[in-house]
Amino acid sequence: MKRAVIAGGRRVEYTLIQSNRANVLFQALPEAGIRVYAPKYLRLRDVDAMVRDRAEQLTHMQREVEQRLEDDRRAHPVTDGSPILIEGRRCALRLHAGPRRTGRLAGDEYHLTLPEPDSDAAVRAAIRSTLSAVALKRIRQRLEFYAPRVGAHFGRVTIREQKSRWGSCSRKGNLNFNWKLIMAPPEVLDYVVIHELCHLHEFNHSPRFWALVAAQMPEYEAWKKWLKVHAEDLYL
Ligand SMILES: [Zn+2]
Numbered sequence: 001m002k003r004a005v006i007a008g009g010r011r012v013e014y015t016l017i018q019s020n021r022a023n024v025l026f027q028a029l030p031e032a033g034i035r036v037y038a039p040k041y042l043r044l045r046d047v048d049a050m051v052r053d054r055a056e057q058l059t060h061m062q063r064e065v066e067q068r069l070e071d072d073r074r075a076h077p078v079t080d081g082s083p084i085l086i087e088g089r090r091c092a093l094r095l096h097a098g099p100r101r102t103g104r105l106a107g108d109e110y111h112l113t114l115p116e117p118d119s120d121a122a123v124r125a126a127i128r129s130t131l132s133a134v135a136l137k138r139i140r141q142r143l144e145f146y147a148p149r150v151g152a153h154f155g156r157v158t159i160r161e162q163k164s165r166w167g168s169c170s171r172k173g174n175l176n177f178n179w180k181l182i183m184a185p186p187e188v189l190d191y192v193v194i195h196e197l198c199h200l201h202e203f204n205h206s207p208r209f210w211a212l213v214a215a216q217m218p219e220y221e222a223w224k225k226w227l228k229v230h231a232e233d234l235y236l
Helices: 046-055 055-075 118-151 179-183 185-199 209-216 221-232
Strands: 003-006 010-019 024-028 032-040 084-085 089-097 102-106 109-114 157-159 167-169 173-180
Touching: 003 046, 003 055, 003 089, 010 046, 010 055, 010 221, 024 055, 024 173, 032 046, 032 055, 032 118, 046 055, 084 173, 084 179, 089 118, 089 221, 109 118, 118 157, 118 179, 118 185, 157 221, 173 185, 179 185, 185 209, 185 221, 209 221
Parallel strands: 010 032, 089 109, 157 173
Antiparallel strands: 003 010, 024 032, 084 089, 102 109, 167 173
């Protein structure tokens, strides 16, 4: 759940994750912002108050992780031969100069053509845009495969640079997916597709919801866990 508080004249946004835990945990993630894990019984305004009290510290934590990511990118520029994960496989990036941004997977190599192959930022942007297109195509295929099995009808499908989420669905049945899913093994992408489709029946994470997911993918917990453990590897 996305929330925001105003502290010291500034807006502080955070993602609230409620569970059966006993204490409150504050976390700052690169690109994903501030996360607050809180027990379910805690009232929202009490969580807001805790965030407000720690606003300065949390903003500082956030700035530090962003800086670390930035330093890491600078230390490891994406160049010809850099490793890149595609559908869970470690591929080598091959850069080519050309007028248009295109990407092509050939064996274990991802051939990327763009006007400025020497610019790290341009290369990252080209990876993002070409792989987003691949992700959308793949996700559509998997949605069409699973939707009749789940008995769900979905609306618009979009790929977004979602910072903290892999997928989401609206009450109207429109679905959003994170393009980085194309980096994960195909089973992980399937799991997220099934997860969102099942939300069209159960707009919650109740045992009934998980039973629907398990009916399509009995081993879903392994892939759910994979996503949690490897989320950091899917950064670009
Ligand atoms: Zn969900």
